[in-house]
Amino acid sequence: MISESATRISPDASRIPSIHEHVDRVIDDMVASLPKPDRLSADQRRGIIARYTSVLEGNFIYWMTGAWLAVKSDEARSKIVENLTEEVRDAHPLMMRKFAIAAGALPTTADTLAVHQNLTDVRLFIGRLSSVHIVVTMAFFEGWIQRFMPYLAELARLQGSSEMEYTDVHGVCDITHTAELYNALEAEMTLATEPLPTGSSLYEGVDLLRKLIDTMITDNAAVTRTVKEQGVAFESRRAHAPGNGASAVPAQA
Ligand SMILES: [Fe+2]
Secondary structure, three states: OOOHHHHHOOHHHHHHHHHHHHHHHHHHHHHHOOOOHHHOOHHHHHHHHHHHHHHHHHHHHHHHHHHHHHOOOHHHHHHHHHHHHHHHHOOHHHHHHHHHHHOOOOOOHHHHHHOHHHHHHHHHHHHOOOHHHHHHHHHHHHHHHHHHHHHHHHHHHHOOOOOOHHHHHHHHOHHHHHHHHHHHHHHHHHHOOOOOOOHHHHHHHHHHHHHHHHHHHOOOHHHHOOHHHHHHHHHHHHHHOHHHOHHHOOOOO
16 A cells, blocks of 8 residues: 555655755855955955845745745645744844945945846846745755855954854754745645656756855955946946836846
């Protein structure tokens, strides 16, 4: 006799260990390539904290809400709601803001514009509400954030801050979130009625988020422009963009 649980397991669910391995390899790669905090200038350290803040403060809950709208299984929904509840109940965006203020790294216009295009790409990806893609991406992000927290805390410490609630909370609690998101992924795959994307297309969101994180870390050419130049360039692109949509804004140089 075949048990009820055995009949619910789809062949796609067996891909989870290899997905987890792939995502962990990407995270290892990213962590290994981080520049040493004490070799960065104070302004470079401030820039990383500020660009990170400009993305995370207003977007993480948005991304998780997108995940909630996309998923179909009760298991995935309850895990995401649990995560969202913690974000809102414990005011994680406030923690983020306090962290940035204490490190003297509130985002400037230039910081916001430096991540604009890559953030737009991630927002539009989330907006497609493709459940398996989104859950893989969120699992990647939760795995990455807990590895990144000691680095972010060190940047802030070198900037003279001792406000570490944000990095303390996310360096510990999100370990549970990662495990929960992989369970949610399994539930979504088990429920999926359509064949899953194969090969690299499953990691489309991971690649987009990685590019966004790279822009947070790297002091790219856009950051070196003056705020005035950025403002003019941005307004000019908006004026010429069809429909004036954010997605029509080309990548920052
Ligand atoms: Fe959080």
